[in-house]
Amino acid sequence: MKKILFGMLIIVVLGLTACGKEEQLDVTNMSLSVEEALETFHSTYSNVKLSAIEVTEERSKLVYEIDGFDDTKEYTVQVSEENEVDHKKEEARENDEQYQELVLTDYITAEDALSRAAQVSETKDLIPTSWSLDTENGTVVYSINFEDAKKEVEVTLDAQTGEELFVELDD
Template sequence: MKKIILSVGTLSLGLLLAACGQNPIQTSSQTPEQSTQVENNQTTDVVNATKDTDDIDDTDDSTPASTNQTSQQKPSVSLAEAIEIFQKEFPDTDITSIDLDTSFGHFFYKIEGVNDLKEYEIKVDAATKEIREREEEDLDADEKNGVKRQEEKLDLSKLLTLDEVTKIALEQTQGGQATDWDLDRDGALTYWEVDVENGKQEATVKIHAQTGEVLEVELDD
């Protein structure tokens, strides 16, 4: 029994040495099943890479395109603050006119008012509250003693805000940019006039100062 085992061992050793002496042909250690799995994995990687690229493209496509329309500019100082500045500067007066307009992209309030003897005007920086201009002069004889005051004073009760009247005006013009706001009086009615630029078209929208009713829309092509 020992000889047989030895012979087999010797034969195995001889075969092994003979094999080592030859230059073996390099073959893949992978089985056909493993090769197929690798190919499938590589194919999956390619598909996933393609999908990722598509996802990136989809993200770019979904990014909103820039438009020429800009957001509505607003003054830092509110209408109520501007009115308060005027009333502190000129106590016991009635306001007869308020204008908010832009000069080279800068907002200013121009407010006019009267008492029984004089009329006043100030220009307020709508970013800093600074009074840039201040004027006063005597009323004419036929305007004194409350005459002009009664005829022209604005109804400042329950005023719509600038945001509210701007929204109403832009709805009438199908968008655009409001550039000027005027608060005036016609008879017993206090109203806003809002100037809007929309492309090459300009419009003026007249709005009831308390109710928001649109009184008139004037287009200027």
């Protein structure tokens, strides 16, 4: 009887341990292109200026979260890898917030940003798990997150030049 209980205890502990180790999703394997996701965003909200793009994990799947604005509102659309709108939201613009339109042709591509960030020594052997293109302190930047079970690194690049601005480590 003790052997059976001990065996069951081992199975439960191993099962719980396995549940805590989720496999990291690699954003370089995203099957939907930025252009396709943007088409879905603009077909959902036409005549809206782009303000941010992010690829991140949501419910164990990669998704695009795209933000935009017009004269009176700000908009968010979450687009799945299947190119479907998972969530959309619109709300009134905040008077005190600065909005900057992103013009993608002015910046390096997301693929180039991911490639450059992967060359940073602190990201060696880590998986790129999310990236964003956004405005920070008046500068348009790519922020790329890399991680494994023990370490997380965020690399920030100037979106126009691809120059590395800073690297943040979180052990």
